[in-house]
Each structure stands twice: as C-alpha cells, then as structure tokens.
Amino acid sequence: MLDKEQIKKLEIQASEICEKTVELIYNSGGGHIGGDLSEVDIMVSLFNYMKHDPKNPKWSDRDYFILSKGHSCETYYTLLSEYGYIDRRLLETYGRFGSLIGGHPNKNITGVEANTGSLGHGLGLASGIALALKRNRKENRVYVLTGDGELGEGSNWEALMSAAKYKLDNLTWIVDRNFLQISGKTETVMPLENLKEKAEAFGFKAVEINGHNYGQIFSALSIREKGKPVCIIADTVKGKRLSCAENRADWHHKTPTKKQLEQLKKDMAEYRKELT
C-alpha cells in the first residue's frame, strides 16, 4: 500500500506529465488530448509500478507494456522522455516530417514494445507475449492499456477468449474507461455496460476502480489470481486536469490555445502548492 507521501509524490509527477503532454500537443499543433489526459494517472502508476530499466530497455526480466490505444501517445512519449528512454530533443520533433515519433507509437522508439494505432490489436499482442513468456516459464508480467470506445472492435473479444483459455494470469488488461469516444458517449455510440460483468463472464478477474486514485490503481495493479488474467476497469475523466477539456468528446483530438495552456500551467502550479 502507498503512504500519503508516496501518493503526493505521484500526484505531483502526474501534474507535471499532464502539463508537459499538453505543451507537446500545443507545440506540435495537434494530438489526441482527451485520451492522453484521462490515462495520465494510469500511465504514471505503470511507470512507477512495473519492472523496467531505462538504461537497459531490453532487460529480459522487464515487464511488458502495450499501449493499445496508440493514439494517446503524447502522454507515453512524455513519460518515455522523462524516464530517459528517449532524448528530449527527439520529443521536440514530434509530428514533424521524418520524425521517429508520430501520431502512433512504433517499436523503433526505445522503450516501445509494439506498433499500435489500429485499435483492437493490443490485447491480442499482449496475450501472445504473455503466452510465450508462460511457455518459456518466465515470471515477467504483461500490461496492456485499451480505450473503452476501442472495445467495439471484435478482435478484442477474440483475444479475451484466448487469454482466458490459456489461463494468462501474467496478463493485466487496463481499460481507460472515460465513457467518451470521438462521436460522443460510449453508451450512445455502442453500449459497453456492464463491462465488469462482461470481463468476468469472459473469464477475467475484474475490478472497477477510480482511475485517478493512486491507492486504488496500485492496489489493482497488484492483483494476482491463479489461472486468470486480470481486468482493471479504471473510471477516468477524459481531458482530466485541463478544465476546458474535461468530460468533453469534442476534445478527443484538439490543440489547446496559448491561453488554455497558460491556464493549465497556473492550475497545476496551484495544485502542487496545495499538495506541498
């Protein structure tokens, strides 16, 4: 369990990652900002929780992470840069012609394990990795983060069936459940509820948590159930911390104005001041 100091530290880190992500999007002229911000706390948790070593990105005992919602890559790139996987100068080339880092992650970027972007692939990839690790009698864990709108892709449900069949208890699937997708509410576009029961029916150990609460996220990440993969449904707020974007589908892909960026910086500075 995390103590108060640890939680405070994570919240400060998240506020900084949020700020840098929005700044990256502002500078590059566009990005999937809504989903970037809803996943910040999950991603910060993973980077703190997983076994990984930026100095040895291919460390054979590392845990694997796949960002299935590859469009939410700006938060990922920001974290990869903060942890030293990629150079800050590379981050500055984001979205430019010929840059290694574009609108979806690829394996040529140090620290990235899979080429994603087309939705509905991450769960299958993570399952294949988890199955190979199990067959090799390895202890590494595999984490995959999907969106919620993404779950409309049928390939996800094929992957759930096979993950349960092969008892992939080394796999944790996290859903960034922000209840919004580009056209509006997920429950209007294509209803997903009751997602927890669905995951359980497919053979997963499922929990529903507040995806912005570090105590809950860390405790969910530590769940292990013999013979069962884990599903964490993390309820989140799309556009979290950027007040003008919170819970708004039209901020799925958008560039903030200079004023909005300045407001965020002000808000985050105040937030950090309150925490400390």
Add this chain to the structure above:
Amino acid sequence: MEKEACSNAFSKMILEEAKRDKDIMVVCTDSRGSAKLGTYPDELPEQFVEMGIAEQNAVTVSAGLSYIGKKVFVLGPASFYSTRSSEQIKVDVAYSKNNVTVIGISGGVSYGALGATHHSLQDIAFMRAIPNLTVEIPSDATQMRAITAELLKAKRSTYIRIGRNPVPILYANGENIHIGKANKWFAGHDAAVIACGQMVCKALEAAKLLKNEGIHITVVDMHTIKPLDIDMIKSVAEECGCILTLEEHSIYGGLGGAVSEFVTQNIPVPMKICGIPDENVPNGTEAEIFQYYGLDGEGVAEKVKNLIKEKHK
C-alpha cells in the same frame, strides 16, 4: 508422376524440426485437420496453440509470440487469412517486422464446390501490396520444404499460399530453390510462360504439347511473388519476346499484375495475363474449374499460340 500435398510436406517437416527447436510454434484456427497437422498437436502441445475460429486474433497472438522469440507458423484457410486478417498481417506481422509465417491452406479454388466464400482468388493482390511481406506460392512439396527450411533460418514476415490437394512433385530436391529466385524450365525462344503454384504444372504440360507442334517455350516457376525475381523476367523477355502469365488467382493484381508492372516499365514485350476472370467462379471440382477457364495443359497451349501470333504481328 508422384504427387504430394504441400500441407502434408510442411506438417511432416515441421514436426521433426519442432522436436529439435523448442522455439518453433504452430498456431491454427480449428484447422488442424485441413492443415494436415497430424500428431503435431498431441506430440508437442507446448509448441502448439489452438485459437478456435478467430483468424484475426490468431495472427495478432502469433505476432506477440514472435516478439518473445518464437518462430511462428500460423495456418488456416487462405481465403480467411488473406482477407479477414489482412489488417493483422499488415500491422502486426509485416509493419511490426515479426517473424511470423502465415500459411494460407486450401488456397485458390481448392475447395471446389464450396464456392466463392472459400476461394482465395485475391490473396496475392492483397498480400503483395503490403510492405515488408514476402509472398510465396510453391508449386510442389519439394519447394514447400525448401522455403520452410529457409524461413526457419531467417527472420522474415511471410505469407505462403498452398493448395488443398496433392500436386505432382516437380523437383527431386531443394538444392536450387531459394526465396526470391525463380526456377527456369527449358530454354525455348518462342514464348515464356511465367506461372506459380500448381499452374506451373499446367505450363509444363502445355510446353510438352507445344513441343510436338514445333513450338518451344520457356517455363518460369515464379514461386516468390515478392520480392519478385526481376532479373529472371528481364532475361526471359529478352530471350522469348513475349510473356504469358498463369495463375490460380484473379487476373487483377496477382502474378500477372506483378510481372506486367515490371515489363511495361522496363522491357515492354507482348503479354497475356491468364487466370480467373473478375467473376465468381461456377461450382465444381478444381479440375472442372481449371478446364472451364482454359487453365489446363491444352487451354494454356492454345493461349500461348495466340500470344505468339500477337508477337509476330
């Protein structure tokens, strides 16, 4: 002529190889019977994955297995793998540079009367448009073994299409069979027939019939559609002055398309693309379908004679 199905050759070989190499993985989608996997799933359960009827997931999971170092062969009907999971082949296998070989079994019109849903007559067109994907259509069991042996040594992303039925064994051994290198038969100067898969056999039959009439042709077994052996195409275009392509595939975008893309831009000679026209084929056996479209020895010989007339116009 002795016959063997390519699937049979593959399954016998992979069982022996997998006993020696624990990184070999075979994945299938309720297709172990038609893939003729035999005792493999029971003998090597740790190196076998059954995904059920889910081709998309089978390919994606195969990519994940490969990322941890497995040498993956995923097998199922060519019709479904080349279309339903074409996106997974594009993204998770080829774009992601994963060492996965997708083997489309019962390809072409192998399924006969099962009809259009089960025929794979567009797979070359789909697959060869994907960057970083090797595309193979072996003509016999020996080629299938030689290609598999090469794939086991190299890390590649590959699509192989094989038929369901036993086909004549054309090669005594695999010595001269290499990915990306076509095999040349005869050295006739009247016309060149470039074929793939079991159509190579039909081209050889046609060559025999034509020889009796004093017409001498070269037959090229273009088992690798990608990367295409352009040196071979150039040399037979120069030697023969006209090219007929022959394939168990739509006349759009397949071997004929690949050859003509090179010929028209580099060494224009008269060409004829032979295969299945842009329509849904009538129900019937494989042999009946080939005969209907003139894709048997006699039909091909006739098409070659017409092409030679064009050449001399």
